[in-house]
Amino acid sequence: MAKDQTLVGLDAILNELGPFGKYNIINFALYLFPCFLAGMYGSVFIFEASDISYRCQVNECENVSNTSLWLEHAIPKEKGGYSKCFRHPLLENITSSNSSCMANAFDTTVQEKCSSYVYSDEDSAVKDFNLGCLNWKRTLIGTIHNSGLFLSLPLTGIVSDRYGRKVALSIAALMNCIFGFTRSFSTNYVMMVSLEFLEAGFGAGAYTTAFVLAMELVGPKGRVFGNTMINVVFVFGLMTLASLSWLLQDWRTLLRVIYAPSCLIFSYLWILNESIRWLLSKGRHDEAVAILEKAAKMNNVKLSENVLSPLQELEKKPIEDKEETEIVEDKPSIFLQVIRSSIIRKRLVTCSYLWITCTFVYYGLSINSVSLAGNKYINFMLVAFIEIPANFVCLFVLDRFGRKRVMIITYILSAILCISLSFLPKDQSWWSLVFYLSGKFSITVAYSSVYIYVSEVFPTNVRQSLLAVCSSTGRVGSTLAPLTPLLALYYDNLPSIFFGTLAVLAGLLVFTLPETINVPLPDSIEEAERLSKERNKTVA
Template sequence: MVNQRPAVELDPILAELGAFGRYNIVNYAFLLFPVYLAGIYGSIYVFEAPDINYRCHISECNHIENTSSWLTNVIPLVKDELSKCTRYPLRKNITVDNVTCSSEQFDTSKEEKCLSFDYLEDYSIVYDFDLGCQNWKRTLVGTIHNAGLFVSLPLTGVLSDKFGRKTALAVASLMNGVFGLIRSFAVNYEMLLVFEFLETALGAGAYSTAFVLAIELVGPKGRVFGNTIINVVYVFGLMSLSALSWQLQNWRSLLQIVYTPALLVFSYLWILNESVRWLLSKGRSDDAVKILRGAAKMNRVELPEELLAPLMEVQKVPLVDKEEPEVEAKPDSTLADAIKSKIILKRVVVCSFLWITCTFVYYGLSINSVSLAGNKYVNFMLVGFVEIPANFVCLLVLDKYGRKRTLIITYVLSACLCMSLSFLPKDQKWCSLVIYLSGKFSITVAYSSVYIYVSEVFPTSVRQSLLAVCSSLGRVGSTLAPLTPLLALYYDNLPAIFFGSLALIASVLVFTLPETINMPLPDTIEDAERLSRRKAEEEDA
């Protein structure tokens, strides 16, 4: 015997309310605040652990104030710059007491590793924790940061589906604020890593929860525009991170300023309304109807009673047996039920790979932008700014050409642009920058499309959980992305080759998924499976 809930259709009610009335705008304004903060937190490790200028500490010569007279005698040049990690040893016949730091006193045929360093800048953890010439430790911060997402997104998804969207959002934001602030007072490298992980593991789900709350707030016609607004606000957060870092020039001050506002989001427990879709999936129709009536009043529209009547029926008959054929019913699906469906399981695998590709290329291009010629803060802002037109292009093409076609084209374009970077001469700086920004543009369109597309192919009762599963598995890409600067040490074009190869594979996999343009959100597993059956029927026709 299977317990089921009577079928209800929410999209017609949302259409009657209007996609963006006063109620929707006010709620979106609240939801956009944690989205803005998420834009800052997502890449904060780039400016928390940047590479800085330093050189070997030369104890034999430090008594000579005019460093320009002896530095090149002691430290070798690498690509016309002083080496950060090696120095020339003293010749055997020279003692420390009679060193004048002339070129004749050092053996330039040999190099030895530096034992200590003189730091010329102090705004990075490299200075605070003495990480000179330990690039793996510096890049590990980004990997640990993104590794926390493997815990955060599934955990937040399950909590969100069980206890509600706004509860998950409030708790996750509180964790962001608490652990981010503690991290700013880290006294050693190990403490920083622990709280770097905890902050994302327990707090990074705030973005995905705010996204789901926003998407479930509007009908099919408003989803793409709502998604675009969310992504643009996220970009403003990204650009603000670079501007704040440029202004503050201190990683501890940066963390303290950006994480304090996250504590305010905990008040959403008393301010924000719960998702109507989630309330209906839990049989709480009275609460859902109350919110809908309040939204209608705020939007100054009248909701016909015939639209609300089915919701009230759910409250009167919350659970029925499947043997009662007179009631059209939908099962109260669980995550285990969804995974048992081969169609849903295939979508989880494919969507996860699409997400891996997006995060690897997206974050890889962002992280490596600070290594481009020019001001690293301006470069990072440019790479972020290009996402704004990309999101509006996404808004135009998704509803016109469909989700699948948009994804296929943008993945192929990303692959071509990334591959072409490996063939450009190094002196073509402006050409490289244009292609670099174009690559970021195309992968941003793909990333924005994936986020909304994945939310449309899974049923309501497990949407947040499966979205979190795909997003979490997809974070393999963002976890590996901080390591791409290390890959370039072995072969300059290796990151670009990885970016392009993954994008090509992803473009092929998109062909296996159904189109969801102008389709209502599936509420049950059967509704979600029907999308693929409709795709097969259209292909047969």
């Protein structure tokens, strides 16, 4: 119990240190760098294997340089252009040796699948690995990348809660660097997708670890602002990715440029301070006090004795602590205690579904943006840029109206906008863009709210692990999102209908959760359960 009281009192110490001291700014800036890189890593597959222009290779006529003489007769028209996957065969009485590649040489009443392709000058793994008309293989690249998060996030969470936040962050960043950089040298499709999985499987947890470090650095009043800054930096990562892709026009060079900086984060193992809150949860009070004193010195703040005394008293009572520790060691592991709590268990399931919805709609809209009319790089940057005002709106509304109300409104609004896209006439491109960006705006506010909300409803000693469980389960959405362009081949409005349906259900489920506005982070299972009990009393 003494340990829990000390953890609660940490918020008072953080308030005395101040939110914008030198220590806070330097450490927060260090946390932002991996978040910036994560913005690029999570969506790079969109430009790695982007859909490009190509057509059937007509071997009988490719030696005729003037394609206008034969192309229109050899390739059928489809959606205002030449078909990518079909061609007209030669007439039976025409052979390649005597064909003059004229209109009467092809049977325009019959279509056959291509056996080989002629690709445009655009850069893509589709061209390098001959993925013409293999859309399932192209979209599978993103699915395999995102499926790696099912491994990465729980694994990083376990390492983070057991060995420390900075250890987990440093190792994950190193894995990003090694596997991402190596992927640029892929010689075949199998090598590429294998490295996609390994890079995400061992490195994607860097973002969630940096996020938890940032949330544990600031006090209750600074969580929303800190969350907003992280999300804005993440958006800059997305926009930088599109800019570099447009500038370099070479997916291999792009990978080398964006993954090399991740190796620098490995140095955090030596230059970064461990999370004070994590140290206290592990009973390492002397190290926590040392960091607090260092922070106070850097911030030019004199900490009052009454806020530090609980920590100092615990340092002077090793015998009593040892006796308490022996009792605790006889109890089940903290993770098992959490899972046995019906309140926390239901909360975990609900938060996981909220995350699934956010990732599915968020990434689905981002991925499909490159298929909109116009320049794909500008479209992607525009859809990414809309997240910046969304995050600042989140900054102002979360502390004013509460987490629950904001999530309910944004989920429902996102659902309405996404479903409305299926009813807009095809010629209303302007209104389609407005609704598209508005839908992305709404789901971004919901996503930002969920991220900060989940970090507030679970106990400190398993916060990273349960955040990782929610995030990794939620990656079902981001794993399915790259496949939504395939769904549109069967029915144009199917993706938007899926987006809207999931968002409606998510909005309804938020009603079952407790409010966490201006509530200290729970440091024990009892405190986390009390959030729901207090909500029930209020309702009663």
